[in-house]
Amino acid sequence: MLQQTQVRTVIPYFQKFMEAFPTLQALAEARLDLVLEHWAGLGYYARARNLHRAAKILMAEYGGEIPADLEALLRLPGIGRSTAGAILSLGFDQPAPILDGNVKRLWSRLHGLKERLDTASAERRLWALSVHYLPRERNAEYTQALMDFGAKICTRTHPRCLECVLQDACLAHRSGWVAELPVARARQKPVKFSYWLLLRDEDGRIYLEQRPPVGIWAGLWAPPQWDSREALEAQCQNLGIRPETLTWLPAREHGFSHYLLYYTPALAQLVEPLPMLHDRPACWLKPKTSSQLALPAPVKRLLAELA
Numbered sequence: 001m002l003q004q005t006q007v008r009t010v011i012p013y014f015q016k017f018m019e020a021f022p023t024l025q026a027l028a029e030a031r032l033d034l035v036l037e038h039w040a041g042l043g044y045y046a047r048a049r050n051l052h053r054a055a056k057i058l059m060a061e062y063g064g065e066i067p068a069d070l071e072a073l074l075r076l077p078g079i080g081r082s083t084a085g086a087i088l089s090l091g092f093d094q095p096a097p098i099l100d101g102n103v104k105r106l107w108s109r110l111h112g113l114k115e116r117l118d119t120a121s122a123e124r125r126l127w128a129l130s131v132h133y134l135p136r137e138r139n140a141e142y143t144q145a146l147m148d149f150g151a152k153i154c155t156r157t158h159p160r161c162l163e164c165v166l167q168d169a170c171l172a173h174r175s176g177w178v179a180e181l182p183v184a185r186a187r188q189k190p191v192k193f194s195y196w197l198l199l200r201d202e203d204g205r206i207y208l209e210q211r212p213p214v215g216i217w218a219g220l221w222a223p224p225q226w227d228s229r230e231a232l233e234a235q236c237q238n239l240g241i242r243p244e245t246l247t248w249l250p251a252r253e254h255g256f257s258h259y260l261l262y263y264t265p266a267l268a269q270l271v272e273p274l275p276m277l278h279d280r281p282a283c284w285l286k287p288k289t290s291s292q293l294a295l296p297a298p299v300k301r302l303l304a305e306l307a
């Protein structure tokens, strides 16, 4: 849950999730849509799907135990080298390195690395530092301290250098480069556009479809979407809805890890029932009851506006 997401955001989701799925077995036996429903609003839904698949594999192949073995952990969906390192060090006190965003920032400042961190060579150098600093004992405490240090002392903005025990060794601090490091990515995220059709029936219910099992928001529920306004309007004409009767709502944006989505909703008030639009599960939902379905956060916000 903490990948790409701050602790204070995660806490209420974590508590609710653990109440619903208190054991690996409970998670493995749960239906995916129920798991997604408990994840709704947290974003990056691949994490929920991976966690669910990993729980199934652990139950089927490891008797419900988490293996204390790097290769076995790396074979689980959603577990990369850093997460595997965190499991081995925090859970089994093994000398296993981690390299999350906080640790990358710390190494970059401590060693004054004036290069972008998203290159293969920087990645190799950073991993080498994570291995280099591994202690011989108390690995769980070391890893926890390292994560806390990045989150609380060597923070992205306003690091607490004057209280920092590493200030004499820190090249960025001694050289006055703290604000410049780590070097920011040069690239802007690419932008995608999407046009959402909000079909509202006479009872105020909105038409939602379950998204395909792969891709963005896989398995979640959302209004039908097109890449262009023209494509949305053409579909409306096929349905007997005149495009000039659509109410266009203000465009909004939503950030994914790898691109920015600009989406524009168009509201169509129906006077008679319509057939289903696509060959996939669909439903009519009262905006006030939106918590009953696994919805991406932007859809949830939009329905709250319409409630």
Ligand code: SF4
Pocket (backbone or CB within 6 Å): 106, 109, 110, 153, 154, 155, 159, 160, 161, 162, 164, 165, 166, 167, 170, 171, 172, 173, 178
């Ligand atoms: S001195 Fe400042 S920049 Fe250097 S490690 Fe400490 S908090 Fe980070």
